[in-house]
Amino acid sequence: AQCRHRQLSEYFGQAYAKPDCGACDVCLGEGDGLADGTLLAQKVLSCVARAEQRFGVEHIVDILMGANTERIRRWRHEQLSTYGLLREMKRKHLVNVVYQLLDGGLLQRSDGEHPVLRLTDGAWEVLRGQRSVRLLQP
Numbered sequence: 001a002q003c004r005h006r007q008l009s010e011y012f013g014q015a016y017a018k019p020d021c022g023a024c025d026v027c028l029g030e031g032d033g034l035a036d037g038t039l040l041a042q043k044v045l046s047c048v049a050r051a052e053q054r055f056g057v058e059h060i061v062d063i064l065m066g067a068n069t070e071r072i073r074r075w076r077h078e079q080l081s082t083y084g085l086l087r088e089m090k091r092k093h094l095v096n097v098v099y100q101l102l103d104g105g106l107l108q109r110s111d112g113e114h115p116v117l118r119l120t121d122g123a124w125e126v127l128r129g130q131r132s133v134r135l136l137q138p
Helices: 004-011 037-050 057-065 070-074 091-103 121-127
Strands: 107-109 117-119
Touching: 037 057, 037 091, 037 117, 037 121, 057 070, 057 091, 091 107, 117 121
Parallel strands: none
Antiparallel strands: 107 117
């Protein structure tokens, strides 16, 4: 949930000094936010942490959805406390949430052929309850 003007400017390599434009749907608060954004973010970030920041988006989503895959079993991720924690969510919505956390700077992706998710300093603040998160309805 970041200013769209800022995102577009930065995408095209231009700095945008203001924190928000005051005109897009995000800045005007017109997007439907998820009521439990911080709790949902904590669950996703906790999964990344418990998987030791060694896996990508799809595997983290698989863990949270409670998928029964060979890779989950090989790494014994069905034993993580976050396994199946968000199985009631649609996969597409959960992937959207992960990308919102990436866009919000709470997660980073490593470079390379198989990028993995890493927690940022801001993510640790969220996990400690020191920072709230606003997520938009997918």
